[in-house]
Amino acid sequence: MMVLENLRPIEGPASLRIGIRGGRIAFVGEDGAGPAFGPDRVIDLDGAMIFPGLINSHDHLEFNSFPALGREHYANYVEWGSRIHATCREDIDRVLKIPPAMRVQWGLYKNLLGGVTTVVHHGPAFPLENPCIRVFRECQSIHSVQLEPRWRQRLNNPLQWGRPCVIHIGEGTDEGASREIDRLTLWNTLHRPLVGVHGVAMNTDQAAHFKALVWCPQSNFFLLGRTAAIDQLGRHTALLFGTDSTLTGDWNIWDHLRSARDTGLAADPDIYDMLTTTPARIWGLGGGALAPGCAADLTIARPRGDGWNAFYALDPADIELVIAGGRVRLADGRWVRALTHLGHDFDGWSRVLLEGREKWVPGDLPGLARQILAFDERAEFPFLCET
Structure with a gap:
């Protein structure tokens, strides 16, 4: 004791x-x-x-050695990705020389230093030996509708039935970003529990098809100049909080929380719940x-x-x-x-x-x-x- x-x-x-x-x-x-x-x-x-202990519901652990990449606001994540690969090639190549295992380790320490005890990693599974905090991977990671070639097959894999599917969705301000949300829910024939990430283009009808939405306001403002309407979406789905990686935001989770608070879209206790009780329930962590x-x-x-x-x-x-x-x-x-x-x-x-x-x-x-x-x-x- x-x-x-x-x-x-x-x-x-x-x-x-x-x-x-x-x-x-x-x-x-x-x-x-x-x-x-x-x-x-x-x-x-x-x-x-x-x-x-804080629960960070969205991070790409291997991308936290990158500086923030991008010099303007973009219509969607596909445009951002295309632009940074064209204009930031030197920075990208330089960071990719660092072995992934080292970048993942730094991503874990980044979260620990901020008071995070559980991080939900989105992306490929890396071998982790005695990680300094809990890494939640009891879900399926699909990148997105537009950039994952076999997303339909992966979403409807019967071996994944009942397991949460975590996917970037509605990360944009154009019509295409909204349409991809409808495509995802239409093709979810197994009625998998969906956890969307970003949802900037999401409306309330679409939100009702999701078990939860991960709000990443600092990343959204950096890429798109706006964020999800969580004051409305939160009436139809559970809300979680994520930092994303340093590709699109600060290393310091508290800076992200201040960005969230400054939007005025959620009350102080509600943002706190997005980091504690709600993700503990959604991810089945038994804490929070x-x-x-x-x-x-x-x-x-x-x-x-x-x-x-x-x-x-x-x-x-x-x-x-x-x-x-x-x-x-x-x-x-x-x-x-x-x-x-x-x-x-x-x-x-x-x-x-x-x-x-x-x-x-x-x-x-x-x-x-x-x-x-x-x-x-x-x-x-x-x-x-x-x-």
Whole structure:
């Protein structure tokens, strides 16, 4: 049993304590209530903010070594892809020299540093040895109607029956982007559960055919200059949140959340639900809430202020503890001694500095950065390595 004390939720009681056992939340209560535990089991987190570990429902892990590519707004994703291959060939070739396994590893760390405990990877399955966070792959990834040659056959493969199909859809502002949504739903003869990504061209009638829609506002604004009408679509399908990769947005998920908030299309608690309770339900993760029995996927941060304004002002440097499946996956330097006292072994971990704040993560993140730089000397990372 590990007991976290002196925590505050975004809203609610002034101070919480949470017990973790066997990868799950054992209890949640107010500080001072319930049984007492010895100092070898308790860590006092000094009033830090706690919330469920974030669930990023759309990323391409192998594409996070790319800079943002594109200099204008496009009618749709096909036009964008064609233009960047014509005008950004040097950047593309340079990044593709980095082995995919290294790019995937950096994609995982990118999510971890932001407080993500589960990421839904869209694209080819890469072998993952002891990933630093959970990678959800219990779904079928189809790229899109226009760029996946055998999308109909893959969608209607009886061996995939009942499994969610995740597909880029309606990523455009033209008529073609809307028509492809109708083509997809028309050809879904097995009535597969569809999880659409983007849906900028989606209307409410079309939304009703989807189990969920992943909203990626920063990516949408970068490519298209507008985003999905989630204030309307959310009445007809579940809404999830995704960052997409750094091809079309910032590495920092909190920057994406501020972009989402600035649209005014969803209330603060609703955006939060897109990262926690709703994706936990849609993906069947058994977590997404601070409640007994839920998976112990937790993020603890040091906010400046209280409430929703403080939550949406967070940045990776403010993340002080990430716990996934009951295991510590990131620790701010201020908690290393206390965690060691609780029995956590930091052997095989590495240290980086984010805006001067010391962060410890499993594996050799500085070594990974050096390996990537050996292939691409222009690669950029948001942290400084220990000297």
